[in-house]
Amino acid sequence: MRKLTILLTGIFLIALAAFTLPALAGPTHKAAFVIGQTRYAVDGQAKAMDVAPFTENGRTYVPLRFVGNAVGVTDDNIGWDNASQTATLSMGGTTVKFTVGSTGYTVNGQAKAMDVAPLVRQNRTFLPARYVAEAFGYAVGWDAASQTVTVYPPGQDPPPVTSGVQAGPFQPAIKSLEMHVGSKVATATKFDGSTYTVTLPVAPVLVGSKDGLDWEISHYPDVYKPGTCEVDPNVSGAIYVPFTAVAEAFGVPAGNIKWDGSKLTVYGWFHNPANYRIYTVGTTQGQDMVDGKPGTGHLCFPLRTENGVAMMGVSSQDDINYELFEGINGIPELINGLSSDGGADFTNGVIKEGVYPPQ
Secondary structure, eight states: HHHHHHHHHHHHHHHHHHHOOOOOOOOOOOOOEEETTTTETTTTTEEEEESOOOTTTTEEEEEEEHHHHTOOOGGGGGHHHHHTTTEEEEEEEHHHHHHHOOOOEEEEEEEEEOOHHHHHEEEEEEOOHHHHHHTTOOEEEEETTTTTEEEEETSSSOOOOTTOOOOSSOOOOEEEEETTTOOSSEEEEETTSEOOOOOSSOOOOOEEEEHHHHHHHOOOOTOOOTTTEEEEOSSSSEEEEHHHHHHHTOOOOGGGGGEEEEEEEOGGGOOOOTTEEEEEESSEEEEEEEEEEEEEEEEEOOOOEEEEEEEEEEEBBBBBHHHHOOOTSOOOOOOOSSSSSSSETTTTTTEEEEEEEOO
């Protein structure tokens, strides 16, 4: 009987431990490393390395310590044995060991193999990020256009890439830009009063409910012709213009705007190139990352796509204005200057954006 009691007590304690021990947190971080750059980003926050990733024989090599840091391994849990040239990383019950010059490595003592061996450059150990990241439960991606390695939790979107991004706000390149529904030709006015032509990738279109469009077309048939209007019950009435072309005309660097056909990402807010906002086609909701802190934003009108181009709406509310110019609270947006009078003139199908230069 006494043995049975001891046995039952043991089973109870084991079961209790199973219910009371905290579960290890899964992967939560997102990081991006750009080939040739010593700046990298973790959870939207810019960080610096003393060496840069590189490519060799078609493979991408990233400094092991910084990949470990990016997925949450602290420096005091990264060890180096000089005699055996072995690096050890430990976190959350997982221990990984890599040896310079060897394609074999271990995860919690279990032997595994890589297709390339870690190597040493500038007194740092390098290897493809995949082997460190996957050992700790992360996924790894590669953006060939920007030469960026991304590390992120499986099942989630990879972090936005920041190659070529500059910190805003930027000095306004022009005073105003006037656009017309149905025309790809826009007129830019400089601060000295001179003008020049900007060719838009697509023409602005009037978007709204059917009843609203029928009214506009019937009253202004010379302005709203076939092909210049689109029905969308989610839009009360707005003239949509190509965001990237307008932003670049006012002075936002092309590298600060990323567009993949469904998501528009804009970088460089508040003096930090790693800060960004993401908007998705069909919604007004946005995601912000400012100095490593996630947040939300919103547009007044759902982001649209026209022939593969990201479009924002302008009416009495002006999404272009809100995204580009300094707000009433004095916080600079992408362009360093207060917005001037502008918006949509539905009578003539004209959209005008303008900015007062900073004093």
